[in-house]
Amino acid sequence: MDKIKKEELDKKWNAIVLKSFKDEDFKQRLVKRPIELMEENGLTIPEGCKAGSGAGKRAGIQLSAEASDEVKEEAKWWNMRLDITREFGKEIIKETGEASGGAPLLDGEGCKA
Numbered sequence: 001m002d003k004i005k006k007e008e009l010d011k012k013w014n015a016i017v018l019k020s021f022k023d024e025d026f027k028q029r030l031v032k033r034p035i036e037l038m039e040e041n042g043l044t045i046p047e048g049c050k051a052g053s054g055a056g057k058r059a060g061i062q063l064s065a066e067a068s069d070e071v072k073e074e075a076k077w078w079n080m081r082l083d084i085t086r087e088f089g090k091e092i093i094k095e096t097g098e099a100s101g102g103a104p105l106l107d108g109e110g111c112k113a
Contacts (some may be wrong), residue, residue: 030089
């Protein structure tokens, strides 16, 4: 992924994280519906990828078979942030019994990065 694109993604992600520390409702939405909230806050799923949840309702980004190296890198960036939201929200998940999720993946194979 080129440096400018990564900086743009990181800037938007950092704003989301900062807001989640200040706003408990926002934090809960981030944990429960991370992809939806990230998109609402200016992040766009890489072209040709699908968002959804695999085994255990773990939110993730699924690549197409023809994904370019650039798209693979961006999907990896997304999946790393989605992993962070799972860690970030473990207390909320334990309290509510809910996991972060999203639309189910179409092929049922889980998320790939």
